[in-house]
Amino acid sequence: MHKQALIPYLLLLGDSALIQGQRLCEWCGKAPALEEELALMNVGLDLVGQARNWLEYATELLDDGRDADALAFRRDERAFRNLLLVEQPNGDFAVTMLKQFLYDAWHHAVLEGLAASADERIAGIAAKGLKEVSYHLRRSGEWVQRLGDGTEESRRRMLDAIPVLWRFTVELTAANDHEVQLAQAGIAADPAHVARRWQATVSALFASVELPLPKAASHFYLDGRQGLHTEHLGLLLAEMQFLPRAYPDATW
Amino acid sequence: MYAQLVETGVKRLKTLEEMSPEERAFQEKIDAEIKIEAKNWMPDAYRQTLIRQISQHAHSEIVGMLPEGNWVTRAPSLKRKLQLMAKIQDEAGHGLYLYSAMETLGADRDEEIAKLHSGKAKYSSIFNYPTLTWADMGAVGWLVDGAAIVNQVVLQRTSYGPYSRAMIRICKEESFHQRQGYELLLTMMRHGTQAQKDMVQDAINRLWWPSLMMFGPSDEHSPNSAQSMAWKIKRQTNDELRQRFIDQTVPQLELLGCTAPDPALKWNEERGHYDFGEIQWDEFYEVIKGNGPCNQERLAKRRNAIEGGAWVREAAVAYARKQQNKNAA
Numbered sequence: 096m097h098k099q100a101l102i103p104y105l106l107l108l109g110d111s112a113l114i115q116g117q118r119l120c121e122w123c124g125k126a127p128a129l130e131e132e133l134a135l136m137n138v139g140l141d142l143v144g145q146a147r148n149w150l151e152y153a154t155e156l157l158d159d160g161r162d163a164d165a166l167a168f169r170r171d172e173r174a175f176r177n178l179l180l181v182e183q184p185n186g187d188f189a190v191t192m193l194k195q196f197l198y199d200a201w202h203h204a205v206l207e208g209l210a211a212s213a214d215e216r217i218a219g220i221a222a223k224g225l226k227e228v229s230y231h232l233r234r235s236g237e238w239v240q241r242l243g244d245g246t247e248e249s250r251r252r253m254l255d256a257i258p259v260l261w262r263f264t265v266e267l268t269a270a271n272d273h274e275v276q277l278a279q280a281g282i283a284a285d286p287a288h289v290a291r292r293w294q295a296t297v298s299a300l301f302a303s304v305e306l307p308l309p310k311a312a313s314h315f316y317l318d319g320r321q322g323l324h325t326e327h328l329g330l331l332l333a334e335m336q337f338l339p340r341a342y343p344d345a346t347w
Numbered sequence: 348m349y350a351q352l353v354e355t356g357v358k359r360l361k362t363l364e365e366m367s368p369e370e371r372a373f374q375e376k377i378d379a380e381i382k383i384e385a386k387n388w389m390p391d392a393y394r395q396t397l398i399r400q401i402s403q404h405a406h407s408e409i410v411g412m413l414p415e416g417n418w419v420t421r422a423p424s425l426k427r428k429l430q431l432m433a434k435i436q437d438e439a440g441h442g443l444y445l446y447s448a449m450e451t452l453g454a455d456r457d458e459e460i461a462k463l464h465s466g467k468a469k470y471s472s473i474f475n476y477p478t479l480t481w482a483d484m485g486a487v488g489w490l491v492d493g494a495a496i497v498n499q500v501v502l503q504r505t506s507y508g509p510y511s512r513a514m515i516r517i518c519k520e521e522s523f524h525q526r527q528g529y530e531l532l533l534t535m536m537r538h539g540t541q542a543q544k545d546m547v548q549d550a551i552n553r554l555w556w557p558s559l560m561m562f563g564p565s566d567e568h569s570p571n572s573a574q575s576m577a578w579k580i581k582r583q584t585n586d587e588l589r590q591r592f593i594d595q596t597v598p599q600l601e602l603l604g605c606t607a608p609d610p611a612l613k614w615n616e617e618r619g620h621y622d623f624g625e626i627q628w629d630e631f632y633e634v635i636k637g638n639g640p641c642n643q644e645r646l647a648k649r650r651n652a653i654e655g656g657a658w659v660r661e662a663a664v665a666y667a668r669k670q671q672n673k674n675a676a
Contacts, residue, residue, distance in 0.1 A: 120428075123416030123435055124648055127656020129442055132412065136436040140429060163370040164424045188659045220421045244669065245662025252658070338423035339479055347423040347481075347531075 097280050102156050102271040103176055104283055105165075107320060108205070110177035113167060115198055116142035117335055118185055124289075127188055132335070134234060139194070141227040148220045168339035171338030172329045173322040180263040182328045189242050189252035194260055196235035197297065201267040204292035205234045206214035208284025217282065224345075236300050257309060265312035267293050271320055352401040352469065352563055352635060355574040357390060377579050382508035385451035391580050396571075397507050398452050399468075400580065402459040405445035407471035408438045410463075410645050414478040414487060423481060427531065431484060434524045441517045448509040463652045466637055471495075475639030476557050480545070482535060488528015490551070490558040490596070496521050497592045498562070506579035529599065536603050537559035544604075551600070559623075560631045562589040568628075570643045593621050 119139030126132040131148030150163035161169075181198055185191045206228055242249040270278075270286030277283035301308045316322045339345070364370055369388055376383065383389055412435050419435060422428035446456040462468035473491050478484065499521065502514040532550075534545040563569060563585040575581040593612075600607060611624035633639065 113601055116432075117420060120416075120419045120432065124413045124418055125652045126657075127652065127659035129409065129439055129446075131441040131656075131659075133436055133443070135437065136432050140432040140436060143429055145431065146507050147429070150425075167425055168423070188656065216543075242659070242664040245664075245666040246658065248658050248664030249665075309480065334420050337421055342423075342542060344540050344632060345423070345543050346534060346540075 097277060097282060098156050100277055101282065103154055103279055103320065104274060105149045105153040105156070106176035107178070109146045109153060109166070110175050111181050111198070111202075111319075112142040112149065113146035114175070114177045114331065115181040115195075116140075116146060117331060118183075118191075118194075120183065121133055122186055122191070138231050141224075141231065144192065145220070145224045145227070148224075152220070164339070168336045169188055172324050172332055175319075175322060175324065175328060175332070177319050177324075177328075178263070178266050179317055179319045180260060180266065182325060182331060184327055186256065186259065187252055188238075189249065189256040190259055192235055192238040192242060193253065193256045195231065196239045196300070197260060197264055197267065199228060199232040199235050200296040200300075200332070201289065201293050203228045204289040204296070205284045207292070208278075208288060212283070213281035232296075236296075239300060239306075240304045243301075243306045253306065257306070261309045262312045264314070265314055266319055268311070269314065290301060353396060353403060353571055353575065353650065355571040360573055360577055372647065374577075377506050377577075380579075382511060383506055384508045392574075393580075394452050396578070397400045397510065397580060398449055398454045398459070400575075401445055401449040401452070401510055401513075402454065402462075403471075403589040405442050405449060405456075406460075406463045406468060408442035408445060410470045410474045410649060411491075412438050413645055413648055414474055414476070414641075415484060417478050418481060418484050421481070422484075427484075427591065428658070429579075430524075430527050430531075431459050434488070434527070437520045437524065441513075441520070444513045444516060448507075448513045451509045452507075460653065464653065466646065469635065471561060472631060472634040472639065473554075473557050473561050474645060475634050475641045476554065477641050479553070480546050480550060482532065482546040483554065485528045485547065486532035486550035486554045487534065488524055489532060489599070490554050491561070492521055492525040492528060493596060494558045494592050496525060497588050497595075501582045501588065504579075504582055510580075532603055536605070548605050551605050555607050555609065556626060556630075557594070557625055557634075559589055560634075564628070564631070564644065565626075590620055593623055597621050 116139040119135050119142070122135045123132070126135055146167070147163055150166045154161055154163055154166060178198070178201075180194060183190075183194060185194075203225070206221045206225040209217050210225055212218045212221065237251065242253045244250065268290035269285075270289075273284050274286055278285045298308050317325060338347070361370070363374065366374060370390055373383075373387075373389060373393075376387075383393075415431060415435055415438075419428065419431050422431050446459070449459065450456060459468060463470065473494075478487065496518060499514050499518050503511055505511045505514065505516060532547050535547050539547075566572065566584045566586045569585055572581060572584055576584070597607070597612065597614075609624045611622060613622050615622045634642070638644075
């Protein structure tokens, strides 16, 4: 029964979008230009909206009385399935933009695959999200180029950002058995295809501004798909979930 | 969000006879309700007053993102988070419209922003109050945006065309967010727990008076109003607008089942308006001078964002230049 296998996959998609959106919220009032305040919030808004769609579908399959808010605001970090990459701290604008780009390149390839999913619900959510993510990817890619080939300082910062984030990219080209099976059933995006697309997008953009492409990251103990996160996620959730946790009977 | 206490630099209104032919032609145009456009002749004091007012208005949009940004990471549901993010995004957009309108007058946005950061330029006093609970997000949407809308609706008819057109666009978006803010409070009051209801009343208690201060000093203490009114930059006095805001807000307050922290607030049948208590003007002037609860934090955050982001903007310029050179080659 692929419905049960589908739940962790929907959580991977929903939680990743939600956590990335949450990180973008942290930029409010701190962006390097007004246009960027607007753009960062715009991208964050898209992602939280997509997260809500995925989480709502997950709650229907879970069918345990929880709604999307319960999934977002009442799960502990061990139950979150987001990519490790998106929970990383914002750092400076170079870290934020490189993180966004590495995620967008994956996200775009995944949604492209999902737009053709045999599961109509998934295909619908993905088709809508794909339009948004095409914009995200163009924007973040342009920033990686601007910073990578801007001034000496911006290039140094972009070079510094690469090793901070690169080891977490292993999750963007890997998949677990469930995902492979879901892909074979025509429901999930084909992980091998996603990996190829991601590598092609990233290497082409890095080459365009002569950023050194590190060798493929290798697997290590942590694994977002299994809820084995970095220490950053717990703090992020403490802030994000504070109100629903403190007022469990409240209606917002 | 809007501008309070804008200097016109004019001590006394000139009569038509005292005006130069250019000034007289300008004033006649104003009197005939013809909009002034960027390329038209205008008195220097009109230009400078508008630059001050529009930039103050733009700065208010930008500083106004901070009290809400304070809660965007802690919004209690996905729906509320999305609403708040959309609102903050719109505010950044409003700031951009307004800086553009201001630039039609020959001012430079970076220079005006530098004046904000050095404390020379002002922004709305309301954003110097802290947002302490989630209910503040509703109260800011309802009261603060409500007060801003009362001001801005009138500014849609302001005499300077680009400012007037910016106001028309901004009012549409602002009204939507104001209703959302009110709905947020209504949800907490109608479906919430006692703790939530207390939170709403507490937010109103803290933000009520500061919202009334958004209309600026009382008419008897507004030396700049006469000239702004004669130029039709302002269309109604501070006290008129404040009264309108109170008259329209008290029924909404009652619908919420909340009270105002003003024992003198009472319907006056004879006037056909609500009477209300005296505003703490000392507090207003202290906040405007920079001594409010969050003035330092707000300015420090804006300064850090712009100064800390200089390398990003420099990179963008350097990259654009390189691309241009490549294309030229």
